[in-house]
Amino acid sequence: MNSATLTISSKNYSSWSLRGWLLTKFAGLPFAEKIISPDDPAMRAELLLLSPSFLVPCLTHEGIKVWDTLAIGEYLNEIKPEAHLLPEDRMKRTHCRSICGEMHSGFFALRSALPVNLKGDFPNFKVWERAQADIDRIAVIWRNCLTSYGGPFLMGERSMADAMYAPVVTRFLTYHVTLDSVCSAYCQQIIAMPEMIEWTEAARLEPEEIVELDAEF
DSSP states (O other): OSSSSEOOOOOTTTTHHHHHHHHHHHHHHHEEEEOOHHHHHHHHHTTTTOOOOOOEEEETTTTTTEESSSHHHHHHHHGEEEEEESSSSSHHHHHHHHHHHHHOOOHHHHHHOOOOOOOOOOOTOOOEEEEEHHHHHHHHHHHHHHHHHHBBBBBBBBOOOHHHHHHHHHHHHTTOOOOOOOHHHHHHHHHTHHHHHHHHHHHTTOOOOHHHHHSSO
């Protein structure tokens, strides 16, 4: 029996749900999913970036409830240190925390202009200047990490950083964002993970649609 429950929302639209789900998978903690429908008013507001995330993802484990993706990652690193969600080396661990924090608190133009939509495909999507600035910064982060630690993941081996940036990978693929060869190869590395394949297949089976997020902006 699973001792943990992870509350998430739409697998097609919810970037934060994907991050929390991947972190829990990476940690190797067995869990049951509790899915809140996007029809729920609070969930809809969150997905449309009209409210901060308070409800998902939320991990309940052995009587402990932890929400906020970074908090979930830190908690999982404590209880499953063998998973190396955070690197053992202090300098590398600090770098990992820094780029995760930047993803957690930044890139608002990218989030609003290119919403996560795994079932979407927009090959002629126009990326405006502010969103492009976010894309350029993410590319710098990725190239720096992949060069510094040798790949194929951002910290060399799979870590919290890859879970945090995985929804960005889906955005880049959905909207056919032009990337250099290093960043393109990283996107393919992430999207080919068994966990991402599992999540994407489930997302494509979701019957719910949010019209505002299916529009080509």
